[in-house]
Amino acid sequence: MAVRNSTPSAKNYWGWRSGNCPALQLHMNQLYTVLNTGARMPLLGLGVYDMYDREAEDAVGRALEIGYRLIDTAAMYKNEREIGNAIRASGVPRRDIFLTTKVADADQGYEATLRAFEESSRKLNCDYIDLYLVHWPIRAPLKDSWRALEPLFAEKRVRAIGVANYLVPFLTELDTYSTITPALNQVEFSPYLFLEDLLLECRRRTIQLQAYTPLVRGQRFSDPKLLRMAEKYGKTPAQIILRWALQLGVSTIPKSANAERLKENFNVFDFQIGADDMNAVNAFHENFRVVDDPMGLL
Ligand SMILES: NC(=O)c1ccc[n+]([C@@H]2O[C@H](COP(=O)([O-])OP(=O)(O)OC[C@H]3O[C@@H](n4cnc5c(N)ncnc54)[C@H](OP(=O)(O)O)[C@@H]3O)[C@@H](O)[C@H]2O)c1
Numbered sequence: 002m003a004v005r006n007s008t009p010s011a012k013n014y015w016g017w018r019s020g021n022c023p024a025l026q027l028h029m030n031q032l033y034t035v036l037n038t039g040a041r042m043p044l045l046g047l048g049v050y051d052m053y054d055r056e057a058e059d060a061v062g063r064a065l066e067i068g069y070r071l072i073d074t075a076a077m078y079k080n081e082r083e084i085g086n087a088i089r090a091s092g093v094p095r096r097d098i099f100l101t102t103k104v105a106d107a108d109q110g111y112e113a114t115l116r117a118f119e120e121s122s123r124k125l126n127c128d129y130i131d132l133y134l135v136h137w138p139i140r141a142p143l144k145d146s147w148r149a150l151e152p153l154f155a156e157k158r159v160r161a162i163g164v165a166n167y168l169v170p171f172l173t174e175l176d177t178y179s180t181i182t183p184a185l186n187q188v189e190f191s192p193y194l195f196l197e198d199l200l201l202e203c204r205r206r207t208i209q210l211q212a213y214t215p216l217v218r219g220q221r222f223s224d225p226k227l228l229r230m231a232e233k234y235g236k237t238p239a240q241i242i243l244r245w246a247l248q249l250g251v252s253t254i255p256k257s258a259n260a261e262r263l264k265e266n267f268n269v270f271d272f273q274i275g276a277d278d279m280n281a282v283n284a285f286h287e288n289f290r291v292v293d294d295p296m297g298l299l
Contacts, residue, residue: 025250031068031270032247036184037207038161040131042099044247045267046071048213048256050078060258061087065098067267073187073213073254074125075103075136076117081124088127100125101132101187103165104150109135109142114149118158133159134187138171138298144178151181161185165213166295169202187211189292190251192242192285193221200249211252214291216242216266226285234272237265244269245282 024035025044032044047064049057049072057080061072065087074084081102088098102125108117122130133153135146150162163185167175172186186203190196190212203210221227222238231238239255243266246253255266274282 029068029070031070034209034250034252036161036209037182038184040099040160040184042131042185042209042252043069043071044250044252045069045243045269046073046099046101046252046254047263048073048254049080049084050075050256052078052256052258053080054083056258057083058087058090060263062091063260064263064267065091065093067264069263069267070097071099071101071252071254073101073211075134076105076108076121077103077136081121082126085125085127088125095128099131100127101134102130103134103136104146106137106139109139109146111142111145111149113142114146115153118149118153122158130159132161132163132185134163134165134185137166138164138295140298147175147179151179154181163187163208166298168196168295169199170299171295172202172206172208182206183208185209185211185252187213187254188295189214189290190246191215191217191221191289192227192245192282193217193287193289195283195286197283200251204250209252210250211254212246213254215246215253216255217289218291220291221285221289224285226281230274230278230282233278234274236269236272239266240269241274241282244272244274245279248274248279 026033033041034044036042047069052060061084074081102121104114104117153159154162161184163183165187167186186208200210216239227238230241243253257263257266
């Protein structure tokens with residue numbers, strides 16, 4: 002099944018069946034999106050922030066066994082070596098895994114970004130990286146970091162390049178110094194931080210939106226509205242939140258190092274949230290952030 006792109010309308014964007022989402026495909030029992038590079042990327046992945054050493058290796062190994070095929074790390078997470086080890090030990094073909102890493106704030110700037118890329122590649126030791134992101138829009142070296150990513154992509158050192166924490170003003174500014182459209186923008190996004198304008202702007206620009214801290218680090222799991230929705234669908238609060246993102250066509254990368262929660266977070270492909278309930282979850286929005294607001298960097 003492939004649902005092709007069409008012009009997003011302001012209000013009818015909730016469901017991938019509406020055709021207003023990026024091209025989505027059902028493949029190996031999970032949803033994939035097609036990036037503007039033509040590469041296929043699973044919509045649901047594992048975030049590996051705040052896991053280290055053996056815990057990180059075990060979590061990624063378990064996740065790959067369960068069926069996760071997208072792993073999101075960063076130089077800043079200090080676990081690239083372990084992620085690479087787990088991928089190689091898993092027996093899952095490298096081509097079936099989508100691996101993201103990011104240039105750390107301290108490594109931004111043209112030459113420093115190029116060096117950081119070599120260092121990440123060496124630690125991951127995984128033949129290639131699928132997606133390389135500018136981790137934060139740090140004011141002074143911002144443009145030079147992006148200018149370093151473009152040749153990495155052109156020379157096929159990385160299969161896609163993108164940004165993180167780029168709210169609309171940063172994307173507008175990017176137009177003035179980029180020649181390549183980012184494949185993806187990773188931002189904090191959840192029902193409690195429903196960035197509708199950014200979602201539509203990314204769609205307009207063919208940039209895949211990806212939700213980080215999608216589970217609000219558990220800080221809204223006792224919200225009665227969410228609990229009622231979970232009860233209605235016979236699912237957990239985490240599963241409702243993740244399924245909501247997928248139905249918006251938003252990629253989502255929950256973190257868990259716990260075997261049961263890894264399974265729970267992946268078990269979201271067997272139900273569908275109805276249109277009225279999608280709109281109800283959109284309305285949970287309360288502009289609640291766990292991580293710093295990138296606008297502070299503008
Ligand atoms: N680009 C950026 O600037 C940026 C910033 C932040 C995060 N990220 C990325 O986004 C990923 C996810 O965000 P996050 O780690 O900040 O937060 P999150 O995924 O919203 O929440 C993770 C927390 O929730 C717990 N958890 C996971 N599944 C659960 C479930 N089903 N029920 C109850 N608790 C559950 C985890 O504990 P257990 O491990 O014990 O299960 C962990 O404490 C990160 O790992 C990272 O890859 C990117």
